[in-house]
Ligand SMILES: Nc1ncnc2c1ncn2[C@@H]1O[C@H](COP(=O)(O)OP(=O)(O)O)[C@@H](O)[C@H]1O
């Protein structure tokens with residue numbers, strides 16, 4: 001048992017390091033893509049149509065002769081921003097709803113959590129699809145749709161934490177010192193929930209990357225001329241045989257992005 | 271300064287309502303230390319929480335009167351109550367391990383009441399008051415302790431920090447709910463001495479709650495004995511100790527030597 005424990009500790013720290021390396025590399029590429037791409041990602045070059053990877057085109061070119069590496073950089077940036085915004089909406093609303101219902105309890109908690117359960121019962125991608133079909137496609141709607149679909153799971157996690165913490169002696173002490181409820185919720189309790197919240201934020205981020213990719217792949221997410229990893233993958237599908245590098249590199253980026261955060265989340269659990 | 275009249279507390283979180291505290295009456299004068307004794311589960315903490323205003327929950331009903339400084343607290347507005355909590359009434363609990371927030375520095379936790387009740391006090395002055403308060407509870411190196419996290423302190427030190435936090439606004443009443451139960455005997459005595467000194471020097475009235483009759487006798491002038499949510503008897507500490515009027519009190523007294531005499 002002792003050995004098993006040691007082993008799992010080692011595994012966790014290895015995950016943490018690998019996750020950190022992958023994630024920071026990806027973040028570096030994303031930030032790089034905001035300021036610099038080797039080529040204009042939308043510029044077509046008929047002489048380079050479907051060019052194979054080479055030193056001048058690291059990942060080759062697509063059917064219009066656009067540099068895939070440049071497009072991947074930009075697309076990754078878009079994917080990241082969408083996933084980030086989605087998680088922000090989900091987390092901020094989740095924190096507010098979960099904190100207030102968990103802390104106060106009572107009938108408000110009952111009502112809000114029943115609604116939460118109903119929303120939670122549907123897969124988030126299905127909810128997002130319904131939202132998109134009602135309000136239209138485009139990246140803002142994707143963000144909004146996924147963000148709202150993510151609220152219930154974050155609200156649940158935060159609520160659970162607050163139910164645990166509201167009974168703590170130091171929370172009682174704060175109330176006995178006349179500290180107002182809102183200050184207790186956001187200043188006294190919230191920082192204590194951060195470890196739990198942080199790993200679910202990372203898992204949520206991954207789900208958002210995958211959900212966005214899925215939606216854009218289906219053609220209901222990001223629309224041209226914007227590109228995300230998902231929409232690029234869908235485009236690459238058409239040239240799977242003539243230019244497999246397009247699909248391979250795009251897919252690889254999605255995998256690395258998700259893998260990095262998964263390992264990081266796992267490593268952070270300890 | 272404190273007068274409790276016919277206090278009743280009922281819980282409604284199970285099917286049948288539970289009557290936890292029945293018809294408790296007590297008075298506490300300025301500068302006095304009143305002890306409440308009774309076995310665990312006799313309703314001491316609930317009585318204390320009712321006085322401190324922490325039983326305003328949807329699953330609890332309270333009735334009776336709690337008059338503190340001429341104000342009735344049970345029916346007071348929340349905003350009124352909040353002005354009194356931490357400012358005029360300070361509370362410390364049994365568990366020094368869980369009474370401090372693990373993610374905040376000691377200084378931050380001690381000065382919280384000041385921030386709430388005396389927002390006009392500036393940062394530098396607040397720091398000075400916190401250091402003074404930490405010194406006042408006989409902690410060495412208060413500047414160092416100010417920056418520490420709770421897990422870096424021992425149980426006894428944490429309980430001193432709790433007392434410093436409860437006393438920083440110089441409350442008129444300190445409610446100490448089993449403040450020494452989780453501590454070693456030697457540290458217990460130090461904390462009791464500290465509370466006695468604060469009572470003497472700052473004229474803070476203390477409601478001292480414990481299941482340990484000998485401890486209560488050593489610090490309190492008057493004692494109230496509780497059993498199953500009811501007052502069994504009340505009187506001067508010596509009188510109750512030497513001449514218990516009730517069978518239950520006698521049992522409490524008999525319980526002491528059994529625990530304290532080492533079995534050889
Ligand atoms: N949430 C609750 N619901 C119902 N009964 C409770 C609750 N909390 C405490 N009690 C009961 O209240 C009684 C008094 O508890 P307490 O005041 O903590 O006793 P003491 O401090 O004297 O040990 C106990 O019998 C306990 O079981």
Ligand SMILES: [Mg+2]
Pocket residue numbers: 314315316447448
């Ligand atoms: Mg108790």
